[in-house]
Amino acid sequence: MSDITIHLGQTLWFAGDPMVEGPEAARFDARGGIAVQDGHVLARGTADDLRRDFPQARVDDHGKALILPGFIDAHVHYPQTAMIASWGKRLIDWLNTYTFPEEMRFGDADYAAEIAGRYLDLALSHGTTTMCSYCTIHPESVDAYFSAANARGMRVLGGKTCMDRNAPDGLLDTAQSAYDDSKALLGRWHGQGRASYVITPRFSPTSTPEQLSALGALWAEHPDCLMQTHLSEQTDEIAWVRGLYPEARDYLDTYEAHGLLGANGLYGHAIHLEPRERDRLREVDAALIHCPTSNTFIGSGLFDMAGLAAEGQRVGLATDTGGGSSFSMLRTMAAAYEIAQLRGVALHPSTLLWLATEGSARSLRIADRVGTLAPGSEADFITLDLGSTPAIAQRSARAADIWEAVFPTIMMGDDRAVSGVWVMGERRR
Ligand code: GUN
Ligand code: ZN
The missing domain is CATH 2.30.40.10 (Urease, subunit C, domain 1)
Known part of the structure; x- marks a missing residue:
């Protein structure tokens, strides 16, 4: 012994x-x-x-x-570490001005390794021991992330971000390559040590219906994997989705119609939801990930924590670094408190601490291992x-x-x- x-x-x-x-x-x-x-x-x-x-x-x-x-950050973009706190834009302009140019750099394996290590060390210094991260479209960015986490012995989740439209050349894959690369990375990393692979279509505006279907098919082949994406973060974004998917009943339906709605789904932001979307998310027991510093920083809106909790939704808490303005889950709890106050609700410290630990672990389906x-x-x-x-x-x-x-x-x-x-x-x- x-x-x-x-x-x-x-x-x-x-x-x-x-x-x-x-x-x-x-x-x-x-x-x-x-x-x-x-x-x-x-x-x-x-x-x-x-x-x-x-x-x-x-x-x-x-x-x-x-x-x-240790704190559990249920939604972060580690490649955005070096451009956190970029001034003056709302979601779509912020992506085009700051995010996409930075993410282009992650085809360089050395740069990806440098930022992955820097990000994980910053996370640890803020008390975050597990996170679920988006990488970039580059397989190198996924290898860098899981390798850096493995070197630090950390339980981490993440996956290759998939985009095949509405992003710059150099930051686009295709429906087929997204499927093939995601499948290969899943095979390489899922269950290796403390790593879990997460199927990651960025969001409906940057995927064709063909790409969403391909990733839905991959998820059906690996139902034990989580799937992460963004949902109803800003009103402009929702209007854009409506134009891109005229046949969809609502934003969630763009995922649902392509096999991307399920219990192991993580839906980041989920601020401006229709009643049907709330019903379906609860029926399938999906997880909604609240990113409060991001929601105030990019000007997205006020997440309905109390209402969603009261109807029995599964909720996790996250920094959304670098749309979020902090690496700290303490600051993130504070922002969740402030947003709830603006909706007339005072979240108790027990709720905030639970969300940053066990609640996020439950949303990531790992509460039997970490978070308690x-x-x-x-x-x-x-x-x-x-x-x-x-x-x-x-x-x-x-x-x-x-x-x-x-x-x-x-x-x-x-x-x-x-x-x-x-x-x-x-x-x-
Ligand atoms: N929606 C699609 N991509 C992103 C991203 O990188 N950050 C945030 N906050 N929202 C997104
Ligand atoms: Zn995000």
């Missing part, structure tokens, strides 16, 4: 879903911890219980730091310093309970709050 390490601190976990049950679903220990062995969580409990049950274990005491699962710190899961976790800056510390010093103690870090925290990061039990920061 190999060595056991007990990590002690404040612990917070969920016995149920706080989106449904409220904060009562959370369990808090001011003196708790986890025991880790062979990269997995062996036990979770109070500090006293863990010390009693594992008397030989090494003890790593993190004091008053809050031990949480339940015994048996992979030991990807972080410690949060709840007084990481003078401004945060003076506020949390007055806290009457854990929610008041953690909320200032959610609202004002950044990578300075992430005092430790472990991947499969190994310290990375």
Whole structure:
């Protein structure tokens, strides 16, 4: 039996879903911890219980730091790392002006490797241990991403972005090459170590119906894979889709008609949904991925978190780097809070923390492995310093309970709050 390490601190976990049950679903220990062995969580409990049950274990005491699962970012574009925070455009102009020129560079395997490594190191430094990323149309960009993640031991998901129209020459594939390249990459990476391949049509405006059908066929051949795309992010985009697919009932129907609607589907943004689209998404138990810093940064609109949760939709949370304006899931939780406030709803800190961990893990169908710190899961976790800056510390010093103690870090925290990061039990920061 190999060595056991007990990590002690404040612990917070969920016995149920706080989106449904409220904060009562959370369990808090001011003196708790986890025991880790062979990269997995062996036990979770109070500090006293863990010390009693594992008397030989090494003890790593993190004091008053809050031990949480590593954050899970359910929708990011790692190739947009170097052009994050580009000024002054809305979605379609932003894609054409900033995004597509940058993505063109990823045919160069060296550049792809440089940015993949840079992105993953930035993510880790912000406490994000798992993400689901779009790559570019270039297979090299997918190899770079999974290789860089493998070198860091990280559980990551992603796939080749497919586009065969309405993008510059040099950033287009075809229906056939998208199918062939995606299939080859899926075969190379899916289930290799901690990698999962995700079939990735960018969005309906940049795919012909033939390409959507080809990718729908690939998904039907590999139904255990996830499929990710964008849905109803901006009103101009929706009008464009209507023009490109005159026969479709609505935006979601452009996917549905081509075999791209299913339980393992991830639909990014999903802001301006029709009632039929909401009904169908819930019927098939698809996941809607909320990207709040992106939605305010690109001016997209206000995601209906409370309404969608109330009707039982599966929701994940994401940065959408570089349409999103931050690598931080703390800042992303803050933006989700602010958007809900603009819709008259105050999201509880338990809901925000759940969304950034277990909720996103459930949307990616990996909550049995990461996102919870339940015994048996992979030991990807972080410690949060709840007084990481003078401004945060003076506020949390007055806290009457854990929610008041953690909320200032959610609202004002950044990578300075992430005092430790472990991947499969190994310290990375
Ligand atoms: N819709 C299609 N592509 C993109 C992208 O790269 N970012 C965002 N935010 N929306 C998109
Ligand atoms: Zn996106």
